[in-house]
Amino acid sequence: MNHNLEGKIAVITGGGGGIGSAVAESLGARGAKVALCGGNNLAKLEATAAKVTASGGEAYLLPGNLMEDSFTTNCIEQIASHFGGIDYLINNAGMALSCPFEETTMEQFDQILRLNTRVPYQLCQKVLPYLRKSQSAEIINISSVVGHLGYPLQSAYAASKHAIIGFSKSLANEVYNEGIRVHTICPGGVFTDMVKIARPDLSSEGMIMPQDIANIVLFFLENHGNAVVDEICVHRAGKEPFAY
Template identity: 40%
Template sequence: MEPLAGRAALVTGAGVGIGEEIARELARQGARVAIHYAGSSAGAHAAMAEITAAGGEAVALRGDLRHVADCERIVAEATDTFDGLDILVNNAGVTRAGTIEETSEALYDEMFDLNVKGYFFCARAALPALERSGQGSIINITSIHGGGGFPNHAAYAGTKGAVIGFTRSLAIELALRHVRVNAIGPGVIEVPRYFAVPGYTTQFGDTLVPWGRVGRPRDIAPAVAFLAGDGAEFITGQTLYVDGGTNARMGLWWETPSE
């Protein structure tokens, strides 16, 4: 039997990259999936078509999760489509690198509104359905930046650190209501936007990770599916880093000279 058979999931930011692969993986494991997107219509609808062609159930929903009204509408549409909701994956987010001087109020607000506010209000909107489910699970996508410093990412790291604190506190708040709340901390995961960075290559990405290769969205999706399923029934309030060892490594790093 498929591990997530009969369950309904909403994955935000699922039109591209990590979110798109999470939606596909949850469907492969039997879940019915609402695929939220903001601008990536082609990816969201391609994922929906693939899932339905394989015999699954999926719907694509567009919305701007910087706004509470859209958070509430997207959750309501997903819940109405599947007559319930068991899994919420808060993944929609934005990265804007820059020094503190380069980070304008508009850029700061964009990141916090989507990366933190959107997570909070999607979770709040989904809570009644997740509680009715009896096996509700919220999975928040954070980052290695939430627990470690890196130049030119102060605002972004602030959002991802906030997600970790939000995850822990909400997990305790909802424990006796039988809604689990966990987070996934991806490391260096090669997504399309990486190739817009001057000088980036996969070979360079491989050098950044102790495991010896850059991560890919398919590395994140099974971890999300695990936290959504029965095998993680006694796990809540945790952040699982899926990063090839990056978070465990000391900040000071060098190659040992060969003799």
């Protein structure tokens, strides 16, 4: 069964970033209503909102720091009351860190675990009451290939991305009988600001593009038949296959 995304209500965190912006625009092009939830760079959020609107969707801007409890506690309710419900949550906002294990401070560890794991966990909790009222409820949590692997210098990031997969599996098993699907996407290097900072040695050639990840999100949301894909791992063409 193919789902039409027209009029569906999607929450996406980090919608001003590379992957988030591509996902938001793709949902807009399908006629979805997109809440851009969280982000510190207002200009980037406004640019994404303009793309969503230009592509035929509706955008609702909710800038704010997802690290602050006052924001994460209330944002889902605010979005639901603005649009009148929520069908999809896409936990995309995240941060990376490239640092030797022994030099990673506990403050850095706490920060990365907070944004990459605790925030998605909390938003999943907050969104479930609304998803229960939807006929097409889905949560998509963006992990990473580092959610399965352990590259050097990425211990804190790897911990956070393993953890989001762990809780997603558990949550998926708690709610699938209610018709709520929970997916994870595990990308390799995607050409965004994050990878430009974390891996300045990599050139754009051979990189995954943000639109490639947006296409996977569309696949999850549109294919709602009896064949369910839980997770998609995607690596750069130049990397070794099946190395998860």
